[in-house]
Amino acid sequence: MSNNVExxxxxxxxxxxxxxxxxxxxxxxxxxxxxxNAGDDVSIAGSAAxxxxxxxxxxxxxxxxxxxxxxxxxxxxPLFVDADNHDFHLQFGPPRSPxxxxxxxxxxxxxxxxxxxxxxxxxxIGAHEYVE
Ligand SMILES: [Ca+2]
Numbered sequence: 132m133s134n135n136v137e138x139x140x141x142x143x144x145x146x147x148x149x150x151x152x153x154x155x156x157x158x159x160x161x162x163x164x165x166x167x168n169a170g171d172d173v174s175i176a177g178s179a180a181x182x183x184x185x186x187x188x189x190x191x192x193x194x195x196x197x198x199x200x201x202x203x204x205x206x207x208x209p210l211f212v213d214a215d216n217h218d219f220h221l222q223f224g225p226p227r228s229p230x231x232x233x234x235x236x237x238x239x240x241x242x243x244x245x246x247x248x249x250x251x252x253x254x255x256i257g258a259h260e261y262v263e
Pocket of ligand 1: 231232233249250251252253254255260261
């Protein structure tokens with residue numbers, strides 16, 4: 132059994148699947164961007180406990196997690212700059228990405244590219260913080 136695992140600021144796309152969580156007590160899944168994976172983006176087995184998911188862009192979660200401030204596509208379009216060409220930065224717009232400044236404060240200071248978090252009024256959802 133593993134304890135207190137943190138998975139943050141990852142970009143996981145076009146894979147057979149995303150994260151599969153098993154035999155772990157205490158997992159924080161924060162500010163990740165999942166896109167176009169064939170299987171589940173996050174699959175949580177019954178042997179995992181206390182999984183928290185915040186500020187992620189993803190299509191689905193299977194299993195039990197405490198979650199908030201996640202954006203689920205395709206129900207909600209995260210409005211990437213150019214997902215077809217693997218550019219998962221957030222579109223400032225108009226139209227403006229619903230992920231900009233709508234994330235929860237989770238104490239992280241840098242995004243996947245080392246940009247300061249938050250930029251603007253609040254952290255963004257996903258692996259990229261929108262910066263000018
Ligand atoms: Ca922001």
